[in-house]
Amino acid sequence: MFNCLCVSVFVGLTHALPNFVFVLTDDQDLVLRSLDYMNKTTKLVANEGVTFTNFFVNSPICCPSRSTILTGKYAHNCHVYNNSVEGGCSGPEWQKEHERASVAAILKSKGNYRTFYAGKYLNQYGEKNTGGVKHAPEGYDWWLGLQGNSKYYNYTLSINGTGQFFENEYLTDQITKYALDFLNQKSTIESNFFMMLAPPACHAPFTPAPRHSNLFPDLKTLRTLPFNVTPVHKHWLVQMPPEILPSDVTVLDEIYKNRIRTLQAVDDMVEVIINKLQEVNVLSNTYFILASDNGFHIGQFTQPWDKREPYESDIHVPLLIRGPNISKKVLSEFPVAAVDILPTILDLAKIEKKDSDGQSFKDELFRRESPPFTKNILVEYWGEADSSSIDPQCPWSFDNELSQCVLDAWCKCQDSRNNTYSCLVALSDHSKFKFCVFEGGFIEAYNLVEDPHEMHNLKLQKIEVAHYYSILEQFKHCEGTSCLINYKI
Numbered sequence: 420m421f422n423c424l425c426v427s428v429f430v431g432l433t434h435a436l437p438n439f440v441f442v443l444t445d446d447q448d449l450v451l452r453s454l455d456y457m458n459k460t461t462k463l464v465a466n467e468g469v470t471f472t473n474f475f476v477n478s479p480i481c482c483p484s485r486s487t488i489l490t491g492k493y494a495h496n497c498h499v500y501n502n503s504v505e506g507g508c509s510g511p512e513w514q515k516e517h518e519r520a521s522v523a524a525i526l527k528s529k530g531n532y533r534t535f536y537a538g539k540y541l542n543q544y545g546e547k548n549t550g551g552v553k554h555a556p557e558g559y560d561w562w563l564g565l566q567g568n569s570k571y572y573n574y575t576l577s578i579n580g581t582g583q584f585f586e587n588e589y590l591t592d593q594i595t596k597y598a599l600d601f602l603n604q605k606s607t608i609e610s611n612f613f614m615m616l617a618p619p620a621c622h623a624p625f626t627p628a629p630r631h632s633n634l635f636p637d638l639k640t641l642r643t644l645p646f647n648v649t650p651v652h653k654h655w656l657v658q659m660p661p662e663i664l665p666s667d668v669t670v671l672d673e674i675y676k677n678r679i680r681t682l683q684a685v686d687d688m689v690e691v692i693i694n695k696l697q698e699v700n701v702l703s704n705t706y707f708i709l710a711s712d713n714g715f716h717i718g719q720f721t722q723p724w725d726k727r728e729p730y731e732s733d734i735h736v737p738l739l740i741r742g743p744n745i746s747k748k749v750l751s752e753f754p755v756a757a758v759d760i761l762p763t764i765l766d767l768a769k770i771e772k773k774d775s776d777g778q779s780f781k782d783e784l785f786r787r788e789s790p791p792f793t794k795n796i797l798v799e800y801w802g803e804a805d806s807s808s809i810d811p812q813c814p815w816s817f818d819n820e821l822s823q824c825v826l827d828a829w830c831k832c833q834d835s836r837n838n839t840y841s842c843l844v845a846l847s848d849h850s851k852f853k854f855c856v857f858e859g860g861f862i863e864a865y866n867l868v869e870d871p872h873e874m875h876n877l878k879l880q881k882i883e884v885a886h887y888y889s890i891l892e893q894f895k896h897c898e899g900t901s902c903l904i905n906y907k908i
């Protein structure tokens with residue numbers, strides 16, 4: 420009898436906790452207006468919940484950013500600096516230490532959640548030198564991780580640790596299918612669950628599903644500022660030639676259009692999953708989150724198509740959340756960073772975690788208007804140099820200083836060793852300020868209220884530079900509670 424009581428108390432408690440469905444898109448921008456073309460997501464998530472209009476990633480590149488989202492730790496604390504194994508991506512330290520403390524692993528071990536992951540994980544996941552697809556990360560009941568970087572066809576998934584190759588199954592739809600299988604299990608619905616759905620969209624190679632491949636025939640990339648302009652006070656890499664020629668712009672239009680097309684399958688996924696949650700009667704107890712790992716630029720400041728820059732196109736991305744007690748159609752200006760997602764989810768699940776570098780924004784989910792706020796966000800990036808990524812037909816011969824200079828992007832290099840920087844993004848209810856220091860000491864600073872397109876690098880006084888620099892230095896070396904500083908700027 421005593422046992423029965425325990426069981427029923429336990430079941431009651433479990434059900435008081437919410438479920439989570441987290442859709443993490445790849446390279447999805449906010450600034451280039453990709454969300455405008457996701458009508459189902461707008462209707463079912465944004466209009467039913469809160470849109471965070473000031474969501475920033477802490478590093479504008481896949482592997483470091485995903486590592487931060489999964490662990491609630493800055494890249495400098497999980498030691499994931501770029502997309503390669505030497506840079507920490509899915510490397511030995513990650514697998515031994517940080518991966519085991521992911522949001523899913525904590526929900527599973529401390530909250531008894533059933534957990535699910537499907538899709539792109541980390542760029543080096545499943546490769547020979549990171550343990551292959553038989554390495555299924557700890558903390559997932561269902562593990563359906565994509566080997567390597569985003570692909571739409573011809574990919575291998577680790578199905579609970581066993582590799583399976585798919586040639587013709589469009590990956591985003593395959594993820595949706597597995598998600599439905601998971602939600603069709605009684606054991607899922609009878610417990611609390613956490614699902615992470617990580618489609619390849621809208622990352623290169625920008626391949627839409629056949630049913631979407633002819634949509635939006637007239638769509639063009641944004642020509643508004645800062646498209647194809649090179650302000651003289653920007654970092655050296657951005658100022659490198661060439662400029663974008665009119666004939667190149669059609670290439671950019673195709674990329675823009677196909678990115679939007681790939682997102683249509685994500686839009687379908689959102690609708691199908693929400694309908695399923697409703698059908699199995701758990702929608703009212705489920706937080707549904709959509710966010711991106713980093714943004715993207717297409718011709719801004721004459722950069723062809725990529726991320727890795729400290730500008731708004733690359734670091735300022737979508738974050739939408741609907742769920743229990745969240746009001747409809749809220750636009751929240753409260754600043755949120757990628758590192759804050761894990762503490763927020765754990766907070767909603769009533770699990771305490773002390774060593775995250777981020778801060779829960781749970782209270783902000785339930786407000787219709789934000790009270791006055793001040794928040795500092797750290798952005799860090801380690802510039803890459805790789806002579807093997809420089810096409811020999813391109814005119815550059817800087818040994819080991821540049822990378823990603825390809826004919827497809829008319830030899831404009833997308834990265835350089837000294838594109839290493841850290842930024843302090845300081846936001847309050849009446850100010851938006853960005854202060855970036857590059858390797859070698861080059862500084863860019865913007866007043867984003869007066870200059871939202873980052874055209875005018877501010878000429879700061881020495882004393883101001885010293886002040887911001889000292890705050891930035893604290894952030895660059897912070898860990899856990901020492902990261903939770905928010906200076907008024």
Ligand SMILES: *[C@@H]1O[C@H](CO)[C@@H](O)[C@H](O)[C@H]1NC(C)=O
Pocket residue numbers: 458
């Ligand atoms: C999305 O909604 C807008 C405005 O309601 C409409 O003009 C557009 O045709 C819709 N797009 C799609 C793909 O359904």
Ligand SMILES: *[C@@H]1O[C@H](CO)[C@@H](O)[C@H](O)[C@H]1NC(C)=O
Pocket residue numbers: 560561562578579
């Ligand atoms: C993955 O493993 C779980 C058991 O942990 C099992 O229930 C599920 O069916 C497996 N998924 C697939 C797609 O094989």
Ligand SMILES: *[C@@H]1O[C@H](CO)[C@@H](O)[C@H](O)[C@H]1NC(C)=O
Pocket residue numbers: 572573586587
């Ligand atoms: C998969 O790869 C093969 C070999 O490169 C290619 O012939 C085929 O068209 C690809 N399939 C799809 C659906 O892209």
Ligand SMILES: *[C@@H]1O[C@H](CO)[C@@H](O)[C@H](O)[C@H]1NC(C)=O
Pocket residue numbers: 654655656817820837857858859861
């Ligand atoms: C970046 O490195 C290049 C090549 O070494 C050098 O010419 C340039 O001055 C550096 N730029 C900055 C802003 O440090």
Ligand SMILES: *[C@@H]1O[C@H](CO)[C@@H](O)[C@H](O)[C@H]1NC(C)=O
Pocket residue numbers: 437743744
């Ligand atoms: C929603 O609000 C009700 C009433 O204030 C409260 O009892 C309940 O715990 C809240 N649920 C969540 C998930 O916050």
Ligand SMILES: *[C@@H]1O[C@H](CO)[C@@H](O)[C@H](O)[C@H]1NC(C)=O
Pocket residue numbers: 500501502503505506507802803804805
């Ligand atoms: C990635 O980061 C590691 C560690 O900092 C570094 O050794 C490597 O050169 C970086 N990769 C590239 C392509 O720059």
